[in-house]
Amino acid sequence: MGAKLNSEWEPQLLGFLCKWCSYGGADLAGTSRKKYPPNIRIIKVPCSGRVDPLFVFKALQMGFDGVLVSGCHPGDCHYQTGNFRARRRIAITKKFLEYMGMEPERIQASWISASEAGKFVEVVTEVTEGLKAIGPNQLFDEQRP
């Protein structure tokens, strides 16, 4: 991680995308040849409700600069209520880690349906820009500058 500070630094974003909606949205963005920042790595999850706050924290601890959790719009969940539960969890995680001193920009959530390729591009672009603005994740480095 020594190269973190040089000018070529690019943020690393980890996306937990729900298999039924957001992953489809990302897929559509790809097949439609839409351009979005290559900074995101995607993990397909069965539902945004599957995302334990532990996953989010672990990703940040392992050095990702930001985490995006994305699922179906409220009411559209394949399992009826998964994204509602995810919403509570995300709210708590984001607010609590912010209280502990983490930059709120690092934990992001969105609702993206399988048809919203445009929104996916928009969200990833915005989040990546936001991460660029706050700089690399040095939260867990032994000595912070």
Added chain:
Amino acid sequence: MSIEYRVSSFEEYRGGRREASKLKTQNSKLVRKKDIGSVLHQWSKDYTIFVPCNEGDTAFTVHGSRLTVYGLWDGSDINLDWYRNTVTPPKANFLPPLEEMFRFQKGKEGHSMELPFEPGVWSLESGVPLPQLIFGIRPCDARALSLLDLIFTDAYQDPYYLPRREGAVLVGLVCLNPYDSCFCTSLGIGPGESDDVDLLLTDIGDEFLIEEISDKGKRLMELTAGLKDATEDDTARANEAKEKAYGRVTRKINTEGIKDRLLSAFEDEHYWEKVAAKCIACGICTFLCPTCYCFDISDEMVKKQGARFRCWDSCAFALYTKMPMENPREEKWQRVRQKVCHKFEFYPMTFDVIACTGCGRCIRLCPVNWDITQTLRLLD
């Protein structure tokens, strides 16, 4: 296959040690309390000095209670009038809570390995290369280190613990104000016990009486300038203080035949379940016990580089001795039994000495006041 033990008993071990290092005639000196700083200063040329100090007493610790630990001496004058004993035992200076054993990497030619430092050299972040001098160690904790020596010099010679231990100097401080949880006198250690330290200090008002106990201590004293010789009167005052302190230790256990009593109670599930009922199975009593030494080894690998670490482990934890197929100590009462029997039955069976020094930390710091002396009393 028979294992050949190097040491068969604590007495043999200590006897040998005493023979080798203990002085025939004791020599005593005096130092004014306010001159302790300058004495430490002289010692700091050859040693890394640890002194009792308070940590974490900020506006955020509502309690504001003293969290006493052995910290690196910062060069200032010290006053130990407030000092009773540390929360973290001195074993942490020899068997740190977390220790990197070695590093490894996978290259084209296979695996390679390197030691992160010379084993046994103190490797706190600052990487201080000098041997340690622990100032103000209590007699119970010094005894605990002698007990730890047994296990680390036994069939297995620990390359991390031993060099640290061999280089170290222990400057003991007689415990004039023992806690109500202390029961050292039941285990053959008094607040003024000198067997396990190199120098022993006794607070006699404005001065410390310094007794030379071992060769190592004597050499250290020879290098120290600015000390007065103690008079017989001073020694008498120190002895009186020690005796008074001895009487202040009121908690007692009965160690008579304890090994056999525990042996016969070993299968008594009912007894252990009752005893363990309120234990919350946290690691306080074992982590902060000066004689507990269990550790857990784990490897951490990121990409192609990694390191092997060892850190404290506790028999109170459910994962302790858990193996892929089974756990011989699945239930909490079995783990509580392990803790008690290890100290009062297994250690005596192997080394003929109880692995408890009565420092009372496990009673004092237990969140539910689980008291080992009460547990043992039930067996009387």
Added chain:
Amino acid sequence: MNSDHKMQQKLRHEAKALLEQDKVDLIIGFEAGSLKFTTTPLITKSKDDLDRLVINPFIVNNLALFLPDFKGRIAVASKGCDSRSIVSLIQDNKVSRDDLVIIGIPCPGMIELRKVEKLTGKDRDELDDIIREGDKVVITVDGKGSEFPIAEVLSDNCLACEFPTPQDYDILLGEPTATSQESRVKSRESRVKGQGSRVQSHGEGGGLQSEASPDSRLQTLKAMSPQQRWEFWRKEFSRCIRCYACRNICPSCFCKRCFVEESEPRWLMPMPRWQENLMFQAIRNIHLAGRCTDCGGCERSCPVNIPLRCLTKEMYDLVDELFHFKAGMDKDAPPLMTHYEQEEAEDLIR
């Protein structure tokens, strides 16, 4: 004013009756500890032990902790926070209300020994006596007594306590704890509308708040920049030895297997490094959202004085603010995290 002694007599009497009439198999309460000014849980099936039951200002442990460990019908002595933890365990299906007889203690607050030590400059065992007399406490050192307002020595969580009288009980040992500052509580009342009728006993709460806010530490932390806060926690957690006392003393941490003990995948290394320690506490607190009843057990048990309540209280306030939820108020309500409202917390999501 409740007298501890009167409650203690009644507790012994009730406990004996319960065992004699074969209404319960096990009694969980407190007995005098082996050290001065300490108590220890008494878990017994025997009538003969019941004369050892005590009620005094030092019965700090949250006895809800032991309920999932035992089978059968249990009578448990319970303060305000204990009872909420019990209700929370019932919500999580860890214990059944039918198996419990809750003996409620209207709680006047617990004395924090470490505050007494700070106040007097003496260690616990050097104190002669600590006697609570109404809203005063008399501390005797070396034969000399000095009087202090009780608020100076009560635990922070007791000072901030909203419901000192148990929320759910079968037997109440005294009159509900009187409120001296109801108005203070009322100002909060408007915030808990979501729980509606469930908080009808609100008026009883909050009698213990002192003028100096017990949550001033949280205010100080919130006034810091994120970097300063992170640095603060980094420093605090570098002291942690990972004894897990905070987790094991907590009735809400009831998982048979904690995530820190998982080895496939290995979420957390067992080493006490601040990175791991901090992650452990962060995740523990997130798991406790809607379960923590602010009993203060974690901070009280920490051997290295990490100000853990600065985390748990923030989570406690956070679930109240975001979801108008208070832990352990209604045994029939679903747990916070298994439930949702159609419209909430949308502003945090893109």
